[in-house]
Amino acid sequence: xxxxxxxxxxxxxxRFCPSPTGLVHVGLIRTALFNWAxxxxxxxxxxxxxxxxxxxxxxxxxxxxxxxxxxxxxLDWDEGPEVGGPNGPYRQSERHxxxxxxxxxxxxxxxAYESFSTNEEVDxxxxxxxxxxxxxxxxxxxTLTEAQKAAFRDEGRQPxxxxxxxxxxxxxxxxxxxxxxxAAGAVPxxxxxxxxxxxxxxxxxPVDDALMGITDVLRGxxxxxxxxxxxxxxxxxxxxxxxxxxxxxGHLPLVTGEGTKKLSKRDPTSNLDVYRERGFLPEGLVNYLxxxxxxxxxxxxxxxxxxxxxxxxxxxxxxxxxRFDLKKAEAINATHLRALPVEEFTARVVPYLAAAGLVGEPxxxxxxxxxxxxxxxxxxxxxVMSEAVGLLGFLFVDEVAIDPAAAEKxxxxxxxxxxxxxxxxxxxxxxxWTTPAIEQALKDALVEGLGRKPRQAFGPVRVAVxxxxxxxxxxxxxxxxxxxxxxxxLAAARTLAGAG
RNA sequence: GCCCCCAUCGUCUAGCGGUCCAGGACGCCGCCCUUUCAAGGCGGUAGCACGGGUUCGAACCCCGUUGGGGGCACCA
Numbered sequence: 219x220x221x222x223x224x225x226x227x228x229x230x231x232x233r234f235c236p237s238p239t240g241l242v243h244v245g246l247i248r249t250a251l252f253n254w255a256x257x258x259x260x261x262x263x264x265x266x267x268x269x270x271x272x273x274x275x276x277x278x279x280x281x282x283x284x285x286x287x288x289x290x291x292x293l294d295w296d297e298g299p300e301v302g303g304p305n306g307p308y309r310q311s312e313r314h315x316x317x318x319x320x321x322x323x324x325x326x327x328x329x330a331y332e333s334f335s336t337n338e339e340v341d342x343x344x345x346x347x348x349x350x351x352x353x354x355x356x357x358x359x360x361t362l363t364e365a366q367k368a369a370f371r372d373e374g375r376q377p378x379x380x381x382x383x384x385x386x387x388x389x390x391x392x393x394x395x396x397x398x399x400x401a402a403g404a405v406p407x408x409x410x411x412x413x414x415x416x417x418x419x420x421x422x423x424p425v426d427d428a429l430m431g432i433t434d435v436l437r438g439x440x441x442x443x444x445x446x447x448x449x450x451x452x453x454x455x456x457x458x459x460x461x462x463x464x465x466x467x468g469h470l471p472l473v474t475g476e477g478t479k480k481l482s483k484r485d486p487t488s489n490l491d492v493y494r495e496r497g498f499l500p501e502g503l504v505n506y507l508x509x510x511x512x513x514x515x516x517x518x519x520x521x522x523x524x525x526x527x528x529x530x531x532x533x534x535x536x537x538x539x540x541r542f543d544l545k546k547a548e549a550i551n552a553t554h555l556r557a558l559p560v561e562e563f564t565a566r567v568v569p570y571l572a573a574a575g576l577v578g579e580p581x582x583x584x585x586x587x588x589x590x591x592x593x594x595x596x597x598x599x600x601x602v603m604s605e606a607v608g609l610l611g612f613l614f615v616d617e618v619a620i621d622p623a624a625a626e627k628x629x630x631x632x633x634x635x636x637x638x639x640x641x642x643x644x645x646x647x648x649x650x651w652t653t654p655a656i657e658q659a660l661k662d663a664l665v666e667g668l669g670r671k672p673r674q675a676f677g678p679v680r681v682a683v684x685x686x687x688x689x690x691x692x693x694x695x696x697x698x699x700x701x702x703x704x705x706x707x708l709a710a711a712r713t714l715a716g717a718g
Numbered sequence: 719g720c721c722c723c724c725a726u727c728g729u730c731u732a733g734c735g736g737u738c739c740a741g742g743a744c745g746c747c748g749c750c751c752u753u754u755c756a757a758g759g760c761g762g763u764a765g766c767a768c769g770g771g772u773u774c775g776a777a778c779c780c781c782g783u784u785g786g787g788g789g790c791a792c793c794a
């Protein structure tokens with residue numbers, strides 16, 4: 219026997235609707251990612267909309283930055299700025315006529331009304347009634363007569379437009395939290411349009427969602443308390459024919475910082491750019507961000523963006539807050555970085571080396587040869603791309619700058635002098651300059667000859683050659699560097715060690 | 719203050735009434751490998767906030783307590 223369908227299967231439409239103010243926050247991006255993944259998983263549509271209704275705080279630069287960030291992460295949108303679509307414009311600053319018209323309908327239909335009370339008057343009324351002023355607006359102006367309104371106007375007052383909240387409980391089934399209920403009367407009539415005519419976020423956001431046919435609203439938990447207002451607005455919009463029903467809501471867990479508080483824009487770890495500049499891979503960051511509230515399987519947490527799309531299920535998103543853990547983000551990224559085909563890795567590393575002035579862009583033939591040779595060895599000891607600068611820089615300069623800490627550790631005292639001298643002697647006359655020959659010569663001279671333990675024998679040589687205690691494999695590095703530069707560096711380090 | 723949300727290792731999580739003396743990952747510790755540092759391999763450490771129910775049986779359901787968080791604008 220056939221089971222009747224439980225709901226019309228209209229195709230999913232999600233949206234990401236940031237306001238372009240300041241930095242791009244990783245929590246914001248996590249929200250974008252989940253909306254995107256939900257749309258892609260279900261074969262739906264992902265809409266990108268800019269909520270720039272606050273001229274004082276919005277900036278064009280911030281808008282560009284948002285667009286650029288989404289592109290970098292590979293979160294493509296089907297409708298929105300720069301790609302267009304049938305429901306545009308997609309910037310609220312260009313939609314004021316729409317809001318004016320909807321506001322007028324709401325007023326005419328009686329769902330909204332003009333309110334003249336000042337905050338001071340509301341406060342005073344609350345106190346007079348022995349109530350806490352924090353209760354907010356008291357719905358006092360619902361019943362104003364035309365004569366009273368006219369009197370206020372004569373005083374020069376400009377009314378705000380408020381939505382008349384229904385006198386019944388407001389509930390919905392949250393996609394991540396299940397049943398949520400707010401008691402009737404708990405939410406006062408709220409302002410849709412300012413006295414000066416400027417529409418407010420709680421008004422324009424649902425209006426645009428309705429007009430753009432959004433079916434699934436995935437947003438931060440901080441917006442959960444505003445949902446009853448949206449539900450009421452949606453009912454009114456549906457009544458006047460602007461909306462055709464209410465979307466599903468899913469409130470995503472907050473992303474917290476070091477403590478237990480919501481990750482603030484002030485916290486440097488909240489800035490997406492920091493990760494991009496450090497050389498996180500977009501797919502690595504996407505993977506980590508997806509883990510903030512979601513998991514792909516019981517025994518796995520590294521996955522591609524394609525696998526994320528394939529497996530993503532909003533209803534399996536966790537309801538508890540997630541702390542942003544840099545160490546884990548790095549570990550996930552490192553795994554992605556190592557999994558890159560070596561040519562791909564090389565190509566991605568070039569911009570970082572070029573920005574540091576180490577190679578040309580594109581690299582010269584010689585630089586390219588060195589890069590290709592060292593890439594596989596560099597790849598397995600890096601976490602983020604920018605580390606290539608410190609790790610490989612010594613291969614692309616004439617004289618290496620020795621890290622003071624490394625010098626102190628490995629180039630101080632008699633033993634270092636001895637080692638460097640022995641290494642120099644062994645390498646100067648080496649018949650062929652190849653990795654195996656270098657290895658054999660050094661082992662003979664330092665381990666056999668001087669009787670040093672490998673870890674003590676090669677430390678000073680490594681620092682002399684690369685300038686650091688951490689480097690790609692030593693013999694290969696020396697071969698790439700060439701005999702002349704290698705001997706010069708041993709000599710320079712010898713001077714340093716001798717002086718110390 | 720009022721409203722709402724949340725509660726499994728230090729952290730992110732798996733778990734959707736028995737297969738859990740709770741699994742994975744990061745971190746941390748140890749060992750192996752080894753030319754440093756990594757990487758890799760192997761092993762270890764550590765948790766169901768508390769109290770009541772319901773049930774033959776609860777990490778999973780219900781209630782309460784405690785704790786944490788979020789929201790209460792003519793900001794978004």
